[in-house]
Structure formats: structure tokens, C-alpha cells
Amino acid sequence: MRVSVRISVVLWAIALVTCLGYVVARLLVFKQIFFDHAGIAITQPEVAAAHNGTHDPRPQLIPKIIHQVFHNWHDPGNDTLPSDWEKVRQTCVVANPGWEYKLWTETTSRDFIETEYPWFLRTYDAYRYPVQRVDAVRYFLLLFYGGIYLDLDNGCKADLTPLLYYPMWITDPGRGALSNNILASRPNHPFWARLTHSLIPWSYNWFFPYVTVSYASGQWFETAIWEQYHSLLPPASENPDHEHRLYRLMMDDRPEADEWVYFTQERGGTWINWDNRMFLVIGDHLFMFLLVVFSALGMAGWGVTKGVRKYREGYARIKNLPDRYEI
CATH class of the missing domain: 1.10.287 (Helix Hairpins)
Known part of the structure; x- marks a missing residue:
């Protein structure tokens, strides 16, 4: 005994x-x-100041493509954008004449994955929450085509050409995790290769919907892979090649932060679940938590x-x- x-x-x-x-x-x-996050932080005013109009001597690395994804969860098969999002979309079309614009629906997104990345289709179809497919497909689009990805609730205030002279950048809200609402890259950047191949081993279903979405395919996942990627890079002093340097475009919405030169933020919150508000409160009071x-x-x-x-x-x-x- x-x-x-x-x-x-x-x-x-x-x-x-x-x-x-x-x-x-x-x-x-x-x-x-x-x-604190790895990578090179750049503000939108700094990007504007670095651009020398049509005579910019730097090579353009990112193609002039704008990707957006619209999966109509409430009315499947209806690919007509809500009027407010269509109005926001038009701000980017008007500000960027001559650019290629791709609006990816639920059908075309799945067809793209099935055709170009069939090894991921089973995981793509099995995602518990529809927004996870929206998260995942944006990463594959940037890996395959390159360009700039924008959520449908983000509009354009100016021509986005000055943002094309960096090999790859994502947005940083200035507090908490990095964001995946606006992303940009040249095609076949190794960061997206590492991230897309990490989606399957990270595709756990947690009890909380917000954790599942954020940690399996969304912002937390993206940020974790971002830090992993940088941990594998040699020090900048040993690798002056800018091709693999990653940038964080600051998009802090607090009044004292740098001005947003290129983008706007409109109506969002389409994937809100019961636990979102709780985790937003935790994020605002992280030290106490x-x-x-x-x-x-x-x-x-x-x-x-x-x-x-x-x-x-x-x-x-x-x-x-x-x-x-x-x-």
C-alpha cells in the first residue's frame, strides 16, 4: 500500500x-x-520619402498585382461584394491604374490550391473555421504570384508603387502580434515557402475559436513563423544581401503613431467568435494577465x-x- x-x-x-x-x-x-519582433521596421512616411517618383534607381521587386479574397459564408455562391467593401475596393483600383487586380472567391481559391498546391488541399478543406481558408490562401497567392494582398476592409489612400521596392514586407500594428491583413512580396520568397509548409503541422484545433484561428493559420501563426525564419538567418553584418531581408511596415492606429500614407481601415470583424472580445481584453492587459x-x-x-x-x-x-x- x-x-x-x-x-x-x-x-x-x-x-x-x-x-x-x-x-x-x-x-x-x-x-x-x-x-518585440525581428525584421526591419519601416514607417509609411519613410517609404514615401525614399521613393523618387518615376526615376527611382532601385529595382522594382514586387509585381503590380493586388490580391483580395472574398468567401461569402452567409450566402455561398453569391460573389457580389457588399456595397461598402466594393466602395473600399474602388479606392485601390483608382489609386493604382494599370495594376492587375485579382479578386479570389471561394471557388477560385480552392481551384488555385487544388491546381498549384494539391498536397495542401486536404488540410485546406478540413479547416474548422472558414476564415482559416482565407488566411491560408493569401500566403500561397503571395508565394506563387507575388504582389500585394489586402483584406477587403482595407482601402488605398495613394499609389502603392513606392511599396514595391522591398523584397517582402508585412504589417506591424505596433503592439501585440504582427498582422496578416496587408502583405506584400516578390514571387517565391523563401519566407512564404517556410510558412506554407508549416501550415499542416500547426493545424491544431484548440478549445477557443480565436486561438484556433490565430494560432493555426492567422496572426499568431504568422508571427511565430516570422520569428523562426529570422532565427535561422545569419547576422546582417554577414549577409548584406537584401533579397532575404524582411520588413515590417508600421500600421499603428494610435493617435501619436506615424501617419498612414497608403492605407485605410474600414469595416471588419467578419470572423468574430464568442471568445474574440475576451482575448482582445487580454491583449490590452497582457502584463496583468x-x-x-x-x-x-x-x-x-x-x-x-x-x-x-x-x-x-x-x-x-x-x-x-x-x-x-x-x-
């Missing part, structure tokens, strides 16, 4: 240590996702330690009792 109790305590201790180790590992990943988490872990550890100590004291008392009593 004593041996079985001792084994039980050891197993519980191993389970607790394993759980704590997993939680710490996840928190370290979240630290990479939510805090982490403090509560570590406090809870500390109390759990203290409780286990106290339980083990009581067990040892009780076991010592039992061990010192005589084997039998005289009557």
Missing part, C-alpha cells in the same frame, strides 16, 4: 512538472508573438509541495508505529 501511494505521488509530480514545462514553453512562444497566470501556477506549485510534505509527515508517523499491538 505504501509503495503504491509513493508511486502515485511521483506520477502526479511528473505530470505537474510536464504540464508546467508545457505552459512555460507556450508562454515563451507567446513572448515572441506579442513583444501574465501576472495572474504565474500567480496561479505559483499557488498550484505551493499546494502540491504542501501536499507532498503532509504525505511525508504522515508516512513517517505510520512508519514509526509498531507492527502489531498487544491485547
Whole structure:
């Protein structure tokens, strides 16, 4: 009996240590996702200042293609954009004459994956939430075609040509995870190759919809792969080749932040689930949330330690009792 109790305590201790180790590992990943990010930060005014009109001596690296994705979850088969999104789309068409514009529907998105990346089709079809297919297809479009991807709730304030002289950039809202609402790249950039091949091993279904979307295909996933990619690059001093340098275009919407020269933000929130608001509150109070988490872990550890100590004291008392009593 004593041996079985001792084994039980050891197993519980191993389970607790394993759980704590997993939680710490996840928190370290979240630290990479939510805090300072690798890559070269550039503001939109800096991009505008660096561009010298039609005489810019730099090579244009990104093709003049604008990708947008519209999957009508509420009325499948109806590919007509809502009037407000059509109005926003027109701001980009007017500001960028002569560019190729591609609007990807649910049908054309799946056909593209099936034709060009059939190895991913099973995962694509199996995604639990429709927005995950919208997330995934944008990455493959940039890998295959290159160009600029915009969510349908993002409009254009100016000609996007000055943004084409960088090999690859994504948007950084200035706090929390990086964003995947506006992305740009030359075709076949190695970052997108690494990211698209990471989609399958990351395609877990978590309890919370927001975590599943963000961590399996969305912003958290993109940010984690971004940090992984940079960890594999040699230091900039050893690799002056700009072809593999990644840029973060700052799109902080706080009043004190740099001006948005090229883009606007309109109506969004089409994939809101029941837990979105909770995680947005956590993001706004991340330090307090982490403090509560570590406090809870500390109390759990203290409780286990106290339980083990009581067990040892009780076991010592039992061990010192005589084997039998005289009557």
C-alpha cells in the first residue's frame, strides 16, 4: 500500500512538472508573438520619402498585382461584394491604374490550391473555421504570384508603387502580434515557402475559436513563423544581401503613431467568435494577465509541495508505529 501511494505521488509530480514545462514553453512562444519582433521596421512616411517618383534607381521587386479574397459564408455562391467593401475596393483600383487586380472567391481559391498546391488541399478543406481558408490562401497567392494582398476592409489612400521596392514586407500594428491583413512580396520568397509548409503541422484545433484561428493559420501563426525564419538567418553584418531581408511596415492606429500614407481601415470583424472580445481584453492587459497566470501556477506549485510534505509527515508517523499491538 505504501509503495503504491509513493508511486502515485511521483506520477502526479511528473505530470505537474510536464504540464508546467508545457505552459512555460507556450508562454515563451507567446513572448515572441506579442513583444518585440525581428525584421526591419519601416514607417509609411519613410517609404514615401525614399521613393523618387518615376526615376527611382532601385529595382522594382514586387509585381503590380493586388490580391483580395472574398468567401461569402452567409450566402455561398453569391460573389457580389457588399456595397461598402466594393466602395473600399474602388479606392485601390483608382489609386493604382494599370495594376492587375485579382479578386479570389471561394471557388477560385480552392481551384488555385487544388491546381498549384494539391498536397495542401486536404488540410485546406478540413479547416474548422472558414476564415482559416482565407488566411491560408493569401500566403500561397503571395508565394506563387507575388504582389500585394489586402483584406477587403482595407482601402488605398495613394499609389502603392513606392511599396514595391522591398523584397517582402508585412504589417506591424505596433503592439501585440504582427498582422496578416496587408502583405506584400516578390514571387517565391523563401519566407512564404517556410510558412506554407508549416501550415499542416500547426493545424491544431484548440478549445477557443480565436486561438484556433490565430494560432493555426492567422496572426499568431504568422508571427511565430516570422520569428523562426529570422532565427535561422545569419547576422546582417554577414549577409548584406537584401533579397532575404524582411520588413515590417508600421500600421499603428494610435493617435501619436506615424501617419498612414497608403492605407485605410474600414469595416471588419467578419470572423468574430464568442471568445474574440475576451482575448482582445487580454491583449490590452497582457502584463496583468501574465501576472495572474504565474500567480496561479505559483499557488498550484505551493499546494502540491504542501501536499507532498503532509504525505511525508504522515508516512513517517505510520512508519514509526509498531507492527502489531498487544491485547
